[in-house]
Amino acid sequence: xxxxxxxxxxxxxxxxxxxxxxxxxxxxxxxxxxxxxxxxxxxxxxxxxxxxxxxxxxxxxxxxxxxxxxxxxxxxxxxxxxxxxxxxxxxxxxxxxxxxxxxxxxxxxxxxxxxxxxxxxxxxxxxxxxxxxxxxxxxxxxxxxxxxxxxxxxxxxxxxxxxxxxxxxxxxxxxxxxxxxxxxxxxxxxxxxxxxxxxxxxxxxxxxxxxxxxxxxxxxxxxxxxxxxxxxxxxxxxxxxxxxxxxxxxxxxxxxxxxxxxxxxxxxxxxxxxxxxxxxxxxxxxxxxxxxxxxxxxxxxxxxxxxxxxxxxxxxxxxxxxxxxxxxxxxxxxxxxxxxxxxxxxxxxxxxxxxxxxxxxxxxxxxxxxxxxxxxxxxxxxxxxxxxxxxxxxxxxxxxxxxxxxxxxxxxxxxxxxxxxxxxxxxxxxxxxxxxxxxxxxxxxxxxxxxxxxxxxxxxxxxxxxxxxxxxxxxxxxxxxxx
Amino acid sequence: xxxxxxxxxxxxxxxxxxxxxxxxxxxxxxxxxxxxxxxxxxxxxxxxxxxxxxxxxxxxxxxxxxxxxxxxxxxxxxxxxxxxxxxxxxxxxxxxxxxxxxxxxxxxxxxxxxxxxxxxxxxxxxxxxxxxxxxxxxxxxxxxxxxxxxxxxxxxxxxxxxxxxxxxxxxxxxxxxxxxxxxxxxxxxxxxxxxxxxxxxxxxxxxxxxxxxxxxxxxxxxxxxxxxxxxxxxxxxxxxxxxxxxxxxxxxxxxxxxxxxxxxxxxxxxxxxxxxxxxxxxxxxxxxxxxxxxxxxxxxxxxxxxxxxxxxxxxxxxxxxxxxxxxxxxxxxxxxxxxxxxxxxxxxxxxxxxxxxxxxxxxxxxxxxxxxxxxxxxxxxxxxxxxxxxxxxxxxxxxxxxxxxxxxxxxxxxxxxx
Numbered sequence: 001x002x003x004x005x006x007x008x009x010x011x012x013x014x015x016x017x018x019x020x021x022x023x024x025x026x027x028x029x030x031x032x033x034x035x036x037x038x039x040x041x042x043x044x045x046x047x048x049x050x051x052x053x054x055x056x057x058x059x060x061x062x063x064x065x066x067x068x069x070x071x072x073x074x075x076x077x078x079x080x081x082x083x084x085x086x087x088x089x090x091x092x093x094x095x096x097x098x099x100x101x102x103x104x105x106x107x108x109x110x111x112x113x114x115x116x117x118x119x120x121x122x123x124x125x126x127x128x129x130x131x132x133x134x135x136x137x138x139x140x141x142x143x144x145x146x147x148x149x150x151x152x153x154x155x156x157x158x159x160x161x162x163x164x165x166x167x168x169x170x171x172x173x174x175x176x177x178x179x180x181x182x183x184x185x186x187x188x189x190x191x192x193x194x195x196x197x198x199x200x201x202x203x204x205x206x207x208x209x210x211x212x213x214x215x216x217x218x219x220x221x222x223x224x225x226x227x228x229x230x231x232x233x234x235x236x237x238x239x240x241x242x243x244x245x246x247x248x249x250x251x252x253x254x255x256x257x258x259x260x261x262x263x264x265x266x267x268x269x270x271x272x273x274x275x276x277x278x279x280x281x282x283x284x285x286x287x288x289x290x291x292x293x294x295x296x297x298x299x300x301x302x303x304x305x306x307x308x309x310x311x312x313x314x315x316x317x318x319x320x321x322x323x324x325x326x327x328x329x330x331x332x333x334x335x336x337x338x339x340x341x342x343x344x345x346x347x348x349x350x351x352x353x354x355x356x357x358x359x360x361x362x363x364x365x366x367x368x369x370x371x372x373x374x375x376x377x378x379x380x381x382x383x384x385x386x387x388x389x390x391x392x393x394x395x396x397x398x399x400x401x402x403x404x405x406x407x408x409x410x411x412x413x414x415x416x417x418x419x420x421x422x423x424x425x426x427x428x429x430x431x432x433x434x435x436x437x438x439x440x441x442x443x444x445x446x447x448x449x450x451x452x453x454x455x456x457x458x459x460x461x462x463x464x465x466x467x468x469x470x471x472x473x474x475x476x477x478x479x480x481x482x483x
Numbered sequence: 484x485x486x487x488x489x490x491x492x493x494x495x496x497x498x499x500x501x502x503x504x505x506x507x508x509x510x511x512x513x514x515x516x517x518x519x520x521x522x523x524x525x526x527x528x529x530x531x532x533x534x535x536x537x538x539x540x541x542x543x544x545x546x547x548x549x550x551x552x553x554x555x556x557x558x559x560x561x562x563x564x565x566x567x568x569x570x571x572x573x574x575x576x577x578x579x580x581x582x583x584x585x586x587x588x589x590x591x592x593x594x595x596x597x598x599x600x601x602x603x604x605x606x607x608x609x610x611x612x613x614x615x616x617x618x619x620x621x622x623x624x625x626x627x628x629x630x631x632x633x634x635x636x637x638x639x640x641x642x643x644x645x646x647x648x649x650x651x652x653x654x655x656x657x658x659x660x661x662x663x664x665x666x667x668x669x670x671x672x673x674x675x676x677x678x679x680x681x682x683x684x685x686x687x688x689x690x691x692x693x694x695x696x697x698x699x700x701x702x703x704x705x706x707x708x709x710x711x712x713x714x715x716x717x718x719x720x721x722x723x724x725x726x727x728x729x730x731x732x733x734x735x736x737x738x739x740x741x742x743x744x745x746x747x748x749x750x751x752x753x754x755x756x757x758x759x760x761x762x763x764x765x766x767x768x769x770x771x772x773x774x775x776x777x778x779x780x781x782x783x784x785x786x787x788x789x790x791x792x793x794x795x796x797x798x799x800x801x802x803x804x805x806x807x808x809x810x811x812x813x814x815x816x817x818x819x820x821x822x823x824x825x826x827x828x829x830x831x832x833x834x835x836x837x838x839x840x841x842x843x844x845x846x847x848x849x850x851x852x853x854x855x856x857x858x859x860x861x862x863x864x865x866x867x868x869x870x871x872x873x874x875x876x877x878x879x880x881x882x883x884x885x886x887x888x889x890x891x892x893x894x895x896x897x898x899x900x901x
Contacts, residue, residue, distance in 0.1 A: 279614040306607030308615060384579065391586040398581040400565040403746065440605040442621050446628065460634055465617040469705035473634035477659055
């Protein structure tokens with residue numbers, strides 16, 4: 001019998017798992033995908049907003065501002081990637097300047113610690129490609145950029161190090177309420193007992209809630225955001241997160257410098273029927289290009305290396321829904337966590353445990369909780385001298401597997417055999433960035449495939465790109481087949 | 484200390500190293516794979532060598548001809564070794580190379596030849612809307628999996644792009660028992676060699692859809708490719724409504740172009756031609772950085788390996804001449820591509836290099852049945868030649884004497900339609 005089952009290992013589920021790991025509670029995290037952070041947490045803008053635009057006094061506003069500050073703390077404990085870019089929200093004319101002034105007032109009311117309205121010339125000094133049509137800028141120095149998948153990973157890794165259990169490829173298919181808690185059915189087969197359930201299933205939170213509640217207090221629709229990625233060679237083209245004025249659809253098409261040097265253009269915002277199928281469209285990508293061009297001049301579109309669509313939750317309630325179920329005690333909703341969910345994630349986890357669950361009344365703190373986690377060594381960030389020394393100790397650092405991102409065999413083996421190891425091409429890409437560069441895996445995928453086969457003693461026929469069901473190959477050639 | 488270091492041991496690097504060695508230079512070749520031969524090792528089809536050897540070989544056979552000569556000349560080389568870093572200080576280059584066997588070592592030399600080949604354009608570099616399932620893969624990667632590793636990526640295949648690798652793979656996968664449903668090409672003409680259209684598509688009744696592109700990619704619930712949609716495009720490459728055709732496939736091979744791999748040059752301030760996406764060169768294959776030479780597919784993407792070998796052999800000789808200090812002055816003019824020219828190499832002429840003939844390679848930017856190639860300076864024609872059936876898919880190379888050029892004004896290259 002578990003004390004807590006957390007459903008979903010995106011950024012929210014992972015942050016909650018890591019908070020729960022502080023307590024003497026038996027916790028299990030169930031993830032239907034083949035890895036941590038594989039849906040919403042995987043494909044988004046990666047921005048830690050300052051908290052400038054949610055409605056004042058909403059949970060979104062309070063938790064975003066608090067969450068932004070918590071990132072600085074978590075950077076020290078969890079060694080997570082953080083790029084302190086700051087942000088500019090821009091206006092093009094007098095009418096827009098009025099809206100920008102209102103936004104500035106919202107920013108003040110939300111308690112954002114630093115902000116300033118500045119003119120175009122001042123903004124242009126640190127952002128030389130800022131579109132010449134811009135007249136006024138709201139500067140938000142506390143805006144940051146992270147690498148969301150690694151944030152989720154760091155939380156879950158630290159949680160597991162502190163005793164939390166994590167199971168991937170475990171889809172919750174039914175939940176039965178009992179006197180002492182819940183019976184959770186996984187993959188239509190296994191039954192797991194737990195006292196409490198924390199529903200952090202992202203776009204599926206309403207589907208999970210339906211298993212225990214007659215009336216779910218919110219409905220989640222999918223909203224697609226399409227993006228372009230510019231190669232890291234354009235690093236420096238934009239130094240801040242550049243926002244247009246927000247609309248009711250969201251924050252609009254942005255230009256976002258990424259942690260590893262690429263620049264992201266997007267997203268648009270398109271509500272879709274199928275929330276499991278993010279897909280790009282001609283119109284969507286065209287819209288992204290046109291709208292990005294309103295923020296900066298001479299965008300190097302010829303440096304595009306990838307386009308993708310990410311799925312986001314779009315709820316029919318305005319605010320985050322972080323509450324215990326009204327119908328069933330011990331079932332907790334993390335519903336309607338849309339933007340700024342990534343920003344607020346650490347604050348959400350603390351709010352849930354301290355204010356909603358009031359966990360300290362139920363469980364005592366572990367005496368041996370270790371809050372620290374070190375990020376894996378990135379060989380390419382070392383000086384030439386340090387590289388030589390490291391190679392002298394461990395020659396596998398001398399075997400370059402991904403030539404675009406300069407990832408070595410040892411880094412890939414570390415990713416395969418770490419606390420949250422992986423045996424898929426995509427899992428290795430997420431952990432090391434092998435395949436994330438210019439050639440998009442054209443060169444290294446084969447080498448990673450061979451390393452997976454060797455390390456896990458698998459036939460290449462058993463190796464997947466991502467999901468277990470879908471293998472890289474359909475058959476081996478040149479073998480005698482039984483007729 | 485070596486005099487010349489060659490980066491890459493494929494068709495280009497082998498030929499460059501051989502000619503530099505024959506000019507009595509101390510040469511070291513660096514190859515990141517386990518064996519020499521480069522991409523030729525996975526090109527098990529025939530059709531190589533007709534120009535150089537007047538005989539038809541498979542890729543590995545063609546490579547072997549050069550590897551034999553390379554070994555006979557006792558040229559030093561390192562395999563399983565990656566060039567990580569390249570810097571130039573006081574006219575000396577330092578290449579940091581990395582291998583499991585020897586760790587990270589620095590080698591110094593006076594001249595460098597980059598022959599690092601190219602990489603395939605991916606889905607990300609074109610607009611292809613839809614899902615992102617497993618099963619959308621570049622043709623060269625699928626070729627490597629099939630011919631080197633022995634695994635088939637799918638059984639029902641469509642191919643986007645009529646580049647030669649795509650055409651070769653259409654036939655290859657068909658012969659391996661996969662069903663190849665068609666090839667779509669966004670241009671109104673094929674991008675592959677005519678012989679490959681005939682021998683790889685027509686002979687197997689695989690349809691070629693010209694002026695078509697893939698406009699949707701559909702995944703199944705397990706993120707495996709389920710189907711694709713192709714559509715005809717107008718002259719501006721916009722899809723035409725109502726022309727959609729769907730194909731149920733598990734694999735979409737991409738043969739949508741190759742890009743020279745010059746990532747090793749990132750730390751040197753080399754002038755880059757946005758058209759070739761590689762370093763600009765003078766008539767001696769020397770980049771804007773003196774003593775840094777580049778050739779083969781890392782300079783410009785070729786249609787035939789024979790031309791890679793011939794070009795790289797010249798580049799190797801030039802690198803050797805550079806060491807002999809024959810270049811005294813550095814006086815440059817540009818060669819400017821004008822009407823109907825997609826790109827030209829060399830991009831400039833350096834009068835320090837005194838050759839009798841100038842060799843110019845170019846691609847047309849459209850199909851022209853009868854064309855007049857004109858190379859002129861100050862509106863005076865220096866060289867002209869009639870060309871028939873000029874297509875972007877086939878690189879043209881011409882050679883002509885150039886000793887009386889004006890050293891102050893640029894050359895212009897253009898193609899007139901007749």
